[in-house]
Amino acid sequence: MADECDMAQDMEALHRRIALESLHSATTGRNSLYYCEECGDPIPEARRQAVPGVSLCLECQEEADACHR
Numbered sequence: 001m002a003d004e005c006d007m008a009q010d011m012e013a014l015h016r017r018i019a020l021e022s023l024h025s026a027t028t029g030r031n032s033l034y035y036c037e038e039c040g041d042p043i044p045e046a047r048r049q050a051v052p053g054v055s056l057c058l059e060c061q062e063e064a065d066a067c068h069r
Contacts, residue, residue, distance in 0.1 A: 038057070
């Protein structure tokens, strides 16, 4: 059972996450997706942080780039 300190820490972490996502959205124009628009696979956190506004996993992005060459 969670005590008040645990709940306060969880709430603080949630507020930080919301604030960071809001800042990220304001600076990039859109949030990175958690799942690829094309195949539905999860997009790794490192990729979402490295490429703001990412919507495709690396494999699908490489395929899209190859089609545009």
